[in-house]
Amino acid sequence: MLAHSIVFYFFSLITIFSSIMVISSKNTIHAVFFLILDFVSISCLFIMLGAEFLGMITLIVYVGAVAVLFLFVVMMININFSELKSGFLNYLPFGSLIGLVILLELFIMVGAWKYKDNFLTTGEIVINKEITNTQSIGNVIYTDYIHYFQISGIILLVAMIGAILLTFQKRDFLKRQNIIQQVSRERSDSVSVVKVETYKGIKIDD
Amino acid sequence: MNNIEFIYPELFLIISLLILLILGVYKSNSYNFIKKITTICFLLCIPIVYLNNIGDFNIFNNSYSVDSLSNYLKILILLSTVFSLMFTNDYIKIQKLDKFEYPILILSAVIGMFLMVSSNDLIGLYLGIELQSLSLYVLASIDRGSEKSTEAGVKYFVLGALSSGLFLYGCSLLYGFSGSTNYYEISEVFKQDTSIPILFGIIFIIIGLAFKISAVPFHMWSPDVYQGSPTSVTSFFALAPKIAGLGAIIRILYICFGEIYEEWKSIIIFISVASMLLGAFAAIGQTNLKRLMAYSSISHIGYVLAALTVGNRDGVISAISYLNIYIIMMISSFACILFFKRKNVYFENIYDLSGLSKNHPLISFCFATTLFSLAGIPPLAGFFAKFYVFKSVVEANMIYLAIIGLIASVISAFYYLRIVKIMYFDPENEKFDEGSNIGIRFSILFSSIIIIFYFLNPSSILYYVEMATKFLN
Numbered sequence: 001m002l003a004h005s006i007v008f009y010f011f012s013l014i015t016i017f018s019s020i021m022v023i024s025s026k027n028t029i030h031a032v033f034f035l036i037l038d039f040v041s042i043s044c045l046f047i048m049l050g051a052e053f054l055g056m057i058t059l060i061v062y063v064g065a066v067a068v069l070f071l072f073v074v075m076m077i078n079i080n081f082s083e084l085k086s087g088f089l090n091y092l093p094f095g096s097l098i099g100l101v102i103l104l105e106l107f108i109m110v111g112a113w114k115y116k117d118n119f120l121t122t123g124e125i126v127i128n129k130e131i132t133n134t135q136s137i138g139n140v141i142y143t144d145y146i147h148y149f150q151i152s153g154i155i156l157l158v159a160m161i162g163a164i165l166l167t168f169q170k171r172d173f174l175k176r177q178n179i180i181q182q183v184s185r186e187r188s189d190s191v192s193v194v195k196v197e198t199y200k201g202i203k204i205d206d
Numbered sequence: 207m208n209n210i211e212f213i214y215p216e217l218f219l220i221i222s223l224l225i226l227l228i229l230g231v232y233k234s235n236s237y238n239f240i241k242k243i244t245t246i247c248f249l250l251c252i253p254i255v256y257l258n259n260i261g262d263f264n265i266f267n268n269s270y271s272v273d274s275l276s277n278y279l280k281i282l283i284l285l286s287t288v289f290s291l292m293f294t295n296d297y298i299k300i301q302k303l304d305k306f307e308y309p310i311l312i313l314s315a316v317i318g319m320f321l322m323v324s325s326n327d328l329i330g331l332y333l334g335i336e337l338q339s340l341s342l343y344v345l346a347s348i349d350r351g352s353e354k355s356t357e358a359g360v361k362y363f364v365l366g367a368l369s370s371g372l373f374l375y376g377c378s379l380l381y382g383f384s385g386s387t388n389y390y391e392i393s394e395v396f397k398q399d400t401s402i403p404i405l406f407g408i409i410f411i412i413i414g415l416a417f418k419i420s421a422v423p424f425h426m427w428s429p430d431v432y433q434g435s436p437t438s439v440t441s442f443f444a445l446a447p448k449i450a451g452l453g454a455i456i457r458i459l460y461i462c463f464g465e466i467y468e469e470w471k472s473i474i475i476f477i478s479v480a481s482m483l484l485g486a487f488a489a490i491g492q493t494n495l496k497r498l499m500a501y502s503s504i505s506h507i508g509y510v511l512a513a514l515t516v517g518n519r520d521g522v523i524s525a526i527s528y529l530n531i532y533i534i535m536m537i538s539s540f541a542c543i544l545f546f547k548r549k550n551v552y553f554e555n556i557y558d559l560s561g562l563s564k565n566h567p568l569i570s571f572c573f574a575t576t577l578f579s580l581a582g583i584p585p586l587a588g589f590f591a592k593f594y595v596f597k598s599v600v601e602a603n604m605i606y607l608a609i610i611g612l613i614a615s616v617i618s619a620f621y622y623l624r625i626v627k628i629m630y631f632d633p634e635n636e637k638f639d640e641g642s643n644i645g646i647r648f649s650i651l652f653s654s655i656i657i658i659f660y661f662l663n664p665s666s667i668l669y670y671v672e673m674a675t676k677f678l679n
Contacts, residue, residue, distance in 0.1 A: 105406060108402060108403070108406075109379070109403045109406065144266075144267055145329075146266075147213075147266050147269075147270065147330070148329055148330065148333055151321065151330075151333045151334075151337065152333065154220060154223075154314065154317065154337060155333065155336055155337050155340060157227075157314075158311070158314045158337060158340050158341055158344075159340055161227070161307055161310065161311065161314075161344070162311070162340060162341070162343070162344035164307075165305065165307045165311075165344060165348070166344060166347060166348075166350060169350070
């Protein structure tokens with residue numbers, strides 16, 4: 001049990017430290033790297049809880065896709081983030097006030113939860129050890145939660161439509177490949193044989 | 207298979223969304239075509255919803271309700287969306303927003319609204335809200351060339367994401383303390399237990415939903431978004447999302463939190479009083495018509511919420527009747543706003559309307575009646591809407607709420623009447639374009655007739671709403 005809690009606190013400390021570093025580090029690239037560290041340690045915490053499927057999904061989706069995409073975006077767009085952060089100190093008192101209020105709320109919440117007698121703790125939840133995590137998620141996702149699953153798909157579709165609509169634009173000056181035009185090009189369309197008279201030259205219209 | 211039978215309207219819309227998307231991609235310059243088919247799909251969906259109304263059912267493990275209330279709201283959503291597609295046709299073409307994704311995004315937003323009004327589960331409600339909002343974020347910033355439209359989109363997106371976060375936080379608290387995300391099961395828990403943490407959850411959920419219908423103090427985004435987005439999108443914002451948001455609020459307050467009415471009553475009273483008063487005061491200084499309409503809709507939402515504080519079926523009936531008449535008035539006012547163009551340039555300032563009555567007597571008459579109705583002056587429809595609300599509030603011994611509502615409506619009468627004064631008594635301006643399309647004319651005519659002649663049969667809407675809320679007791 002001791003080893004378990006040592007490992008838990010180790011990963012939790014890394015998680016908290018790296019998430020603070022995400023918002024406070026001056027260099028944006030470093031911030032993204034701390035974000036990756038954050039996700040990795042969160043997935044470790046998931047695995048410690050016995051939710052190995054969620055942990056792996058966090059790794060694949062957040063580290064493998066989201067954070068790497070972030071990295072690309074940060075590298076490609078040259079924004080001076082330190083300028084954006086210059087207002088940080090101005091907002092600090094008010095922001096910390098709100099943070100304090102939320103912290104107090106959390107204390108009330110935890111207090112009420114601790115002193116509640118008929119409350120289930122996680123230890124009492126019956127877990128069927130026969131089936132794995134992945135299997136138990138799979139058991140409900142296509143049966144009880146089928147409509148949510150399908151709606152999530154539609155949400156992703158709408159996100160895709162929106163992203164394409166907002167970023168794709170037809171620019172007239174860009175030359176696009178038109179295969180039909182290329183294939184149907186004849187010799188007579190592009191090559192003409194002209195006899196050039198001496199000392200006169202020739203006018204070529206392009 | 208049994209459950210599928212009850213979600214034919216949703217399935218119909220989703221399938222038409224997918225087919226239209228494919229058609230739109232393969233056909234070039236397909237805005238007109240796709241828009242027409244989308245409108246037809248909405249119109250076809252109305253009888254499907256109507257035929258689906260064969261009783262009150264809870265499907266998918268009680269997580270989705272198909273009942274008379276949700277069907278009523280769905281038909282209202284479909285009708286208002288059809289109108290907002292109809293009268294914005296000219297605007298979209300002139301402003302060059304005629305991309306085929308526009309009607310498709312509206313279609314997906316409507317699917318999200320359907321989920322919002324009938325979901326009986328926190329997860330389903332959240333997914334519905336996200337589907338609706340994602341489409342609306344994109345629609346708000348669809349005019350990419352304009353700085354204001356982009357600003358509106360970003361603002362709406364950031365604040366909407368924040369409110370979704372608050373909503374989810376509330377959901378997680380509620381789930382943690384009740385052990386379920388289903389409304390019925392949560393309300394079972396409330397029978398024994400109303401401890402402080404659960405109330406926190408409720409507050410966060412109400413904040414999240416109040417954000418979506420732009421009730422004070424979570425209204426900050428709405429004037430900027432209304433002004434910045436293209437007017438066609440603004441008119442859609444003022445219509446269908448309000449119905450969906452209020453449908454979700456009614457369902458969550460009356461079914462999920464029905465047992466703890468005393469706890470949420472004061473929150474809703476505060477939100478409604480603040481919305482009524484702020485909507486009335488803040489609009490006084492506005493000269494932009496769209497911004498003015500944003501404040502006007504905030505104040506109207508306040509009245510609807512005032513009716514909901516009653517906490518019984520009576521309150522729901524007057525709230526939905528108010529919503530109904532609000533929708534009709536908004537259709538009329540946005541159709542009028544879209545009429546004000548000269549040589550393909552649209553005018554949004556109230557001083558642009560000066561002397562409108564001399565050049566366009568009919569339009570200015572319709573706009574003036576709409577404004578009178580928005581101010582709640584008898585015998586127009588807006589008066590009856592306010593009357594229903596005040597009646598149910600007074601019957602529940604909350605006279606102070608009715609008095610505040612009256613004061614707010616007197617204050618708001620000032621800015622509505624100022625526009626009427628500018629239209630009728632100020633020096634004449636240049637003429638507006640005559641050749642507005644049939645959609646605008648039909649919308650103005652249709653809604654003005656309802657607004658003017660509503661007093662002949664004031665119980666007509668009440669009758670249908672009563673039928674729709676029969677299961678609520």
